[in-house]
């Protein structure tokens with residue numbers, strides 16, 4: 001082992017993202033990307049930057065994009081921070097609001113696995129709150145003394161949505177702690193907590209353009225909250241990197257936020273496809289958790305998920321398999337285009353036919 005590694009380097013187990021295959025031979029349903037391209041306005045905006053201004057540093061305050069997002073949500077630009085994907089904003093927020101070696105922060109025991117990586121890296125104590133038998137979150141379990149709360153809503157990888165009154169309960173019972181609500185998947189049928197920001201100074205909502213705006217490749221996320229919280233994230237960001245978003249990302253994200261008609265159409269289509277595929281999967285013997293995300297979490301009573309994952313892969317379909325307690329018999333399937341999902345279902349049916 002290298003003698004140059006720091007203590008941190010020795011103890012962390014980094015997050016491993018879903019596979020990004022080098023070729024396009026797979027039907028790729030493993031990382032919850034959007035099957036539809038971004039708004040044509042995004043491409044135009046990026047082309048303009050390419051022609052005009054790549055020579056120059058981007059605006060470190062990201063003012064125009066923050067204004068566009070603020071306007072969209074009826075907030076002030078001081079209530080918006082933008083960053084290089086929501087992963088970055090989560091990391092900055094954990095650094096800004098959760099104390100090392102302090103009271104544990106609370107998170108559901110099954111949730112986005114990057115949270116645990118950040119707590120280990122930043123030496124933040126953490127307590128995992130068990131989910132109910134049906135994988136739902138029980139808000140009362142988050143009412144105990146803690147150093148902060150983080151919840152993905154809809155949760156990942158279950159896709160299940162926590163109603164707004166439950167989020168409100170958690171906010172009410174934790175007035176002195178920051179409650180982070182990660183809404184990466186909220187645009188696929190959930191109800192956003194953004195409207196609670198005015199009433200709850202402890203609420204930080206984090207969102208991304210990777211899913212519902214088809215911009216995973218551009219890396220843009222944003223955090224919304226009262227001014228004091230946003231200033232906290234600004235402080236961390238400005239202590240690490242002045243330019244987290246490049247000119248292409250700033251311009252592309254701005255155009256995406258402004259093209260609301262396109263956004264509404266894309267998410268409507270994905271929700272429709274999700275409902276159709278969920279029904280079909282139910283009909284062919286799968287249990288499908290109720291999803292408000294652009295993926296479904298499914299299990300088959302007779303077929304081990306690990307084997308099904310391999311069979312799908314051999315047949316050209318990539319889905320996500322988590323080898324973790326309680327969910328190691330589930331597969332997470334991203335919602336692709338109708339055509340992709342039809343091919344997926346027909347491949348799945350023929351695998352079931354062989355295996356059963």
Ligand code: PMP
Pocket residue numbers: 084085086087088112152156182184207208209210216220221
């Ligand atoms: N939060 C959750 C719950 C996610 O599943 C993801 C995507 N893996 C992210 C945040 C990060 O998204 P991005 O960094 O692309 O904005």
